[in-house]
Amino acid sequence: MSRLLYEHSVSYKGYLIIPFVFGKADNYEIYSYKLLSQIGHKSKFHKVENPGGIYGSTIDNIIDIAKEHIDQHLEFISHGDHFKSRYTYRDNLIIIFLEADKYFYDHYPPDSLNNIAAPKLFHSEYECLRWIKQGMDGLHIRHK
Known part of the structure; x- marks a missing residue:
């Protein structure tokens, strides 16, 4: 599996x-997808790869396929966009959440949906993003 294309992720x-690029055939990329659910492990589709088993020829095509699968197998009614504050930095996915006037985050590396976020609360989204960026930049420098 190639890295997850977080920069092309769609909240739905x-x-x-x-x-992500699942593979290649005759120099054409074949796309698949993974899902995160706002209700986490309560969803049978949380962190699942391509539950419909259908692949696409473009990113837009695989997004449409995923939306169709979600529409057919909807598990809950969502109120608001749980994933609206998401960022891609150094190919990592960062999702910022606000709860009880405190900010926290989920952090997913480029190649898996294993949340590697530190259990830390912040007073603002900016403070949270700055802390994550400093940590990731420090790791990047140490690995060079």
Whole structure:
């Protein structure tokens, strides 16, 4: 599997659709997707790869396929966009959440949906993003 294409992710009805290149055939890329659910492990589709088993020829095509699968198998009604504050930095996905006037985040590396976020609260979205960026930049410098 190639890296997850977080920069092309789409929030849809309580899910985050994350495309990736599944493989190549005759120099054409074949796309698949993974899902995150706003209700987490309560969803049978949380962190699942391509539950419909259908692949696409473009990113837009695989997003449409994923949306159709979600529409056919909707598990809950979503209120608002749980994934609206998401960022891609150094090919990592960062999702910022606000709860009880405190900010926290989920952090997913480029190649998996394993949340590697530190359990830390922040007073603003900016403070949270700055802390994550400093940590990731420090790791990048140490690995060179």
